[in-house]
Amino acid sequence: MADKLLILTAFFILFLNAQIISLQSLPDNVTISEKSTPEDLRESERSWIGDVDMHPQNLTTYIGSQKAETVGATSNDNRLGGAPSVNTVFKDLKTGNDDILSNRNKNLSRSNITLNGLKKKTTMGALKFISEGRSSQEVVVHTKVSTLNTVVLSTTIPETSNSIKLKSVRRAHSRHANLRLVSNNVKTFHQSVQKNQEIASLSSNVVTQHRNLTVDLVQKRFRCSCQGTKCVYSYCSLTSVPQGLPINITQLILNSNNIETLQSNVFSSYVLMENLDLCANSISVLENDSFRGLSRLKYLNLTSNELKIYTFPVLIFEPLKSLKMLRIDNNILECQPNPPSPDIAFSYLHNVEELHIDNYIDPDSEEGFGSGFRNMSSLRKLIIVCSSCSFESLWNGTFIYLEHITTLDISNCGITGPYIESDTFFPLRNLETLDISLNLPISMQYLPVILRGLYNSSLQTLRMDTIVDAFSLNFINSSIIEYLPRGLTTLSARGNNIVYINPDVVKILPRTLKTVDISENNIVVDPKQFPLEEMKQLKSLLLHRRFDVCIKSSSNIIFQSLCEHVTSEQGGDATDFTDNTTERKVGTVIPLSLKCVQINVEDMYNEFLLDIDIRNEIQYLDMSCSDIYQFNFQSLNRLQKLTFLNFRKSFTYSLQPPETDMSSLKFLLLGSNFLGEYFSSLPLFRMSNLTHIDMSENRIANLHKTFFNNLEKLEYIRLDGNMLSSFDVTISHLTQLKRISLNGTEVSKLPNHVRSHIDHVNKVNPGQIKIDMVGCPIQCDCFNLDFLKWMVNSPAFDKNFTGGYKCKYSDASLKYIGDGYKETIYVLDRECAKNYPMFLVILAATFLLLSAVIGTIIYRLRWKIRYLYYAAYLKVTKKQKNDDVKEFAYDVFLSYDSDDQIFVTRILAKELENRGLRLLIHGRDFVAGTYIASNIVMAVAESRKTLVILTRNLIQSPWCNYEIQMATMEAVHTGRSVLLFLLKENIPTRELDLELVRYIRNNTYMPYPNMEDEEDEDVMRQFYDKLVHDLKY
Known part of the structure; x- marks a missing residue:
């Protein structure tokens, strides 16, 4: 109870x-295995680049599953230092993951x-x-x-x-x-x-x-149950093997329990068993018949128990007739002096192909693996774990009975250089792969002793990473590598503090080499000094300097995976270099067969690239972690088959575009540079077949609207970790787009045109485009409600919004979302509905206020606006005369009311014309059929002066008032004096309009003589002379 x-x-x-x-x-x-691939890649990053088929002639990509491949008990073992498989590694380029664990780190x-x-x-x-x-x-x-x-x-x-x-x-x-x-x-x-x-x-x-x-x-x-032919009893606190299980089971998983003893015949009922996992128990006792009945068993895992390998019952493995793989490593807790050999027990394992075993040999003894191992005729792969008991010494007889093996891994076994006999590996005539990495006491000076016994062997792959002291400085000369096997195809010497390599070393390297990896060293030598042209089969050359932040980055692992794939292919014979080759330049160092190059370069990189023969086969070029402040793409013109280019973390702030389309390039990694300002001002140059582009962590604040216009086949865009606040770029032409990663940017929404394109593509091909906005401050307010609803309903987003999606509220606070924005949208729907009437009221009030302000401004400037309108109209119709180009057509434009026409035409006009003035009189000179307003503007513009005959009739005339306004605007617009008032009648100020009074006061005016003076000819003559003078000047 x-x-x-x-x-x-x-x-x-x-x-x-x-x-x-x-x-x-x-x-x-999900499977996480130190022996398979490094798996500390962020889940949000794994799928940005997709899984990749890296065949050089058919480089295709597709969106990779975000689920890692299950390795299980029979996972491929990568302890030998090979790069992880492409399908599991090409999933991350995040700078934040640069501390990724190398799969060669055997000290784990x-x-x-x-x-x-x-x-x-x-x-x-x-x-x-x-x-x-x-x-x-x-x-x-x-x-x-x-x-x-x-x-x-x-x-x-x-x-x-x-x-x-x-x-x-x-x-x-x-x-x-x-x-x-x-x-x-x-x-x-x-x-x-x-x-x-x-x-x-x-x-x-x-x-x-x-x-x-x-x-x-x-x-x-x-977990503690069976289904079908598989039974899983992990973490079930079992103290013994459960009984009564279905007799037809083929898999039994009993790991991580408290089992201490395997009694006789405990598995005899399960004759169909093929897979048995007993790792991580406390098994210390085995009996001769413990595995009786398991004649079909193929995989047995006894790792991490408390077994003493040298006390195995002699007949313990005799029933295992079909066993292919046996793991009994990580059992010995301490070395035993002169332990008995378990080789008799192992002699019954005739069909085992792969064996993981603890080292049990006494370091002080010259005894090796016993004669019973000779009966393991199918054994091909032997991995010796030295976590508790180190070799220290290797004698000529250590491996004498292991002549069948093709792969030997003795990495991290504490092997000491002075205690290695020269013929230690001589018996291993079938050996194809040897890994002696992480044996720090070996040192370079004893390398010839190890290689001596391998000189005529069939060895193809030699890995000797990190075999020197961390504080040593190593110089490589011919004597150190003179005994390298003649058929060697892969040589790895990473992390050995190599600072100098004598150019003569290249001359004695095996001509069969396809991959040379001397990265993670500090080699200070110009690569052009190496006569690599003789290495006609070389396909992968890795010379990266020792910068941990770069070497352990996921992009470097990707590069190694691609190159490993290429070098495993069988290619045709490379064209020979000859001195008569017209294409060859002085200083050419790259063999024609080379397909992968990984190198740190500085200012000399342009010359290095330009010296490459144009017939080269280079497909993958990694220059990350270099010092390339301005990358000149024109230097890549000779790499006509280049598919993969990486210059991340190279302090690059500018790109010099190529002259032609880089049609071969498909992968371009530009991350972790300083290209933000460059990207904001120009679209990217043409790369018609580019499918993947990484621009993460480049301090990008905004992108040019047409940035992706020249990249029609783009599939993956990565902009993670930038200061980008808006993704307002044209992508409507990107019909093959599969993923946009904006992880960690400041983008709060996507524009409507971007959303429309995503919806269109996903409608044609459901689920094709995926969007990653993890860590983006998604604006959660009424103004962004439409985007939130679209995001929740769009198949482009993860329906659960896992990984760290956020909301940014109006008070600038942030909150991580765990319910897929459902509650946020529900709350906003209610709040926005309540605010809608208030929003309409505010909108209407704002509109009215703006209308009033604009109306007031228009009324205040109405005459200027009318003048400018008609002036522009006349200019378009070519009827306006420009003072700078020619003289005025008229001296005076007479502005008067038609009721005063007799005085104007018979008296005033006659006197003025007799004195030589050219007059424009609207009743006589206006063009028929033209708008009155246009005639007025033309008259004002083509006359030096406008003479206003002020009478009571003129005050009442709207057209006369319009003529005064146009003359005033002409004066303001041209800066010349235009208006002159002739006060024909004595009109009190109170009868005049305020604007007219202001015009009279601000312009020249003359009173007309009174009736008494009109009879005096002298007075009138003086008056007209003065008027004509003022009108002329």
Whole structure:
């Protein structure tokens, strides 16, 4: 009863927490394995670039699944240093992940964490674990332990962060402090928590008290069960092998329990078994018949138990007739002096092809692997783990009975250079791959001793990464590598503090070499000094300097994967270099067959590229972490087959475009430079076949509207980590677009034209375009409500909005969203509906206010506006005369009312014309059929002066008033004196309009003589002379 009450209490606590916590889903079928691929790539970054088929002649891309491939117990082992597979590695170029764990870092103990098909969800407030396409789920932790502790998946509520984190609580023995189960390989999910005030009062201690019980119940329900032919009993606290299982099972997973003994015939009922996993238990006792009945077993995993390999029963493996792979490493906790050899027990494993075993050989003994190993005639791959017991010494007889193996990995085994005999590897005549990496005591000076026994062997791949002291400086000369096997195709010497290589070294290198990797060193030599033209089969050359921030970046891993794919292909014979070749330039150092180049360059890079023969086969060029302040794309004109170009982190601030279309380029990585200002001012130059472009972390504040116009086949755009506030660019021509990543930018919404294109493409090909706006401050207010609704309904976005989607409110506060914006949209729908009437009132009031202001301005400037209108009209119709071009057509334009026509035409006009003035009189000279207003403007513009005959009749005439206004505007517009008033009648000021009074006061005026003076001829003559003078000047 108490247990049931405790269970109900636990689920009640989870229900309360579910009201305020949105748990994110783990990706399906996730596998994190140190032996397969580095998996600390952010989930939000994995799919930006898609999975890639890197065949040189058919470079195609497609959107990769965000689910990592399941490796399981039979995952491919990459401890030999090969680059990860393309399908699992080409998923991230994020600078923030530059500390990615190299798969060659052998000092980490071998470990696997497998999460198959596990999803964590919150449905109706309850915690559920759902299996998709699998009968059960697994959590497998392979470690070297001496005691068994419970491994749980827990949800925690930190005091300082409203987030939920998935943690893997691992077991580790004190002797294995160097074991690192890289926690960031399992994506840490961060989601915002909307805390309710009442729920916040719940004590975190109560949650902690019930959490482990709840998770344990879920695990037991879904893990400790069988479905079909597979049984999964991981983390089930078993102390013995469960009985009564279906007899037709083919897979039995019993890892991470408390099993200590495997009794005789414990598996005899399961004759169809093919896969048995017993890792991470406490097994210390095996009996001769422990595996009786398992004649069909192909895979057996006994890793991380407490077995003593030298005390194996002699007949323990005799029933395993079909076994192909055996893992019994990470068992020995300490070296034993002169231990007995287990070779008799292993002699029954005739069909085993791959063996992972702890080193049990006493460092002080000259005994090697016993004669029983000779019976393992199918053994091809041997991986020796030295986490507890180092070799230190290698004797001529150490591997004498292992002549069948083709792959030997003795990396990180503490092998010391002075204690290696010269014929140690001589018996291994079939050896094709040897890895001696991370044996720091070897040092370069003892390398010839190791190579001597391999000189005539069939060795094709030699990896000797990091075999020197970290503080040493190494100079490579011919004597060090003179015994390299003649058929070697791959040579890796990374991280060996090599500072100088004698050019003569190239002359004695095996001509069969296809891949040379001497990156992560500090070689200070001009690559043009190396006579590489003789290396006619060389396809991959990696010379990257030792900058950890670059070497461990995901883009570097991508490059290595591409090159490894290329160098594994069989190509035709390369064209020979000859001195008579007209295309060859002085200083050419690149062989025609070379396809991959990775090198740090500085100011000399243009010359280096220009010296390459135009017939070259270079497809992949990595110049990241160089000093290329201005990258000249014209220098790439000779690389006519270039497909992949990377110059990330090269301090580049400007690009010099090529003269022609770079049609071969498909991948362009420009991230982590200083190209923000350049990108904002110009569209990118033409690259008609470019499919992937990375412009992340370039301090981009805005992009040119037509930035992508020349990239018609673009599929993936990455702009992560920039200061970009708007994505207002033309993408309507990008019909093949698959992904836009704006992760961590300041973009708060997408423009309507961008949304329309995304909807159109996704309508034609559902789900083709995906958008990543994780970390963007999405504006959550009424003005952006339409975008929020579109985002929620668009197939371009993750429906759960996992990874860290945010809301930015009107008060500038930010909040992580855990419910897919559902609550936000619901609240905004209500708030915006309430504010709608007020919005209309404010809009109407604003419109009225603006109308009043604009109307007042127009009324105040009405005459100027009319004048400018008609002036422009006359200019267009070529009727306006310009004072600067020719003389005025008239001296005076007479402005008068028609009722005063007799005085004007018979007296005034006659006197003025007799004195030589050219007059324009509207009743006589206006053009018939033309607008009156146009005639007035023309008269004012073509006359030097406008004489206004002021009478009571003129005051009442609107056209006369218009003539005065036009003359005034002409004076203002041209800066010359235009108006002159003739006061024909004595009119009181009170009868005049205020504007007319102002015009009279501001312009010249003359009173007409009174009636008495009109009879005096002298007075009138003087008056007209004065008037004519004023009108002329």
